[in-house]
Amino acid sequence: MAVVWGRCWEAGGAPAYWPWTQLLRALVGAVAPEVLAAKLGSRAGRLAEILPELCGKIPGLDGNAVPRSESADARFYSFDAVTSFLGIVAAERPLLLVIDDLHRADLPSLLLLKFLARELSKLPIDLIATAREFEIRSDPDVARTIDEIAREGTSITLGGLSLEDSASLIETSLGTLPPQSLGPSP
Numbered sequence: 001m002a003v004v005w006g007r008c009w010e011a012g013g014a015p016a017y018w019p020w021t022q023l024l025r026a027l028v029g030a031v032a033p034e035v036l037a038a039k040l041g042s043r044a045g046r047l048a049e050i051l052p053e054l055c056g057k058i059p060g061l062d063g064n065a066v067p068r069s070e071s072a073d074a075r076f077y078s079f080d081a082v083t084s085f086l087g088i089v090a091a092e093r094p095l096l097l098v099i100d101d102l103h104r105a106d107l108p109s110l111l112l113l114k115f116l117a118r119e120l121s122k123l124p125i126d127l128i129a130t131a132r133e134f135e136i137r138s139d140p141d142v143a144r145t146i147d148e149i150a151r152e153g154t155s156i157t158l159g160g161l162s163l164e165d166s167a168s169l170i171e172t173s174l175g176t177l178p179p180q181s182l183g184p185s186p
Contacts, residue, residue, distance in 0.1 A: 008104035046081035079115040102131035117152035
């Protein structure tokens with residue numbers, strides 16, 4: 001199984017689709033341009049909307065020819081291009097996609113995830129997305145979209161570590177227990 005990661009930028013100012021750009025970049029990076037062009041076919045221009053460097057990698061793909069429309073139709077075709085490409089890659093080797101810090105994702109990235117989530121049952125792709133619950137709930141649009149995405153799969157809520165678990169983690173990692181002074185105040 002190939003594992004690729006995308007992380008949402010927590011400091012703000014990242015371009016739309018940033019976690020997807022990272023995932024796609026990892027997948028296309030090791031593929032020869034001719035093979036990539038054959039795999040993408042007519043979807044190359046749509047994929048280049050999210051991964052602009054494809055224009056320098058695929059022969060004949062001109063950056064000026066990349067669609068730039070923000071209409072719902074154009075977005076749908078871009079999402080379909082990404083999903084199709086991931087399906088083609090996964091047919092050769094199953095994929096695990098990991099998106100970290102989903103609570104910081106831009107709305108277009110969340111909509112693409114929602115589109116893909118509906119197709120995952122048909123593809124040899126697993127997806128893990130991590131998010132901080134309290135930060136998701138601070139934005140109602142993000143919370144609603146993530147809830148809709150979660151209904152397509154399985155959601156697991158993880159709590160924090162107890163003091164004992166934290167001490168065990170420190171002991172396992174460092175080979176020694178933390179000093180008692182780091183424990184809770186009486």
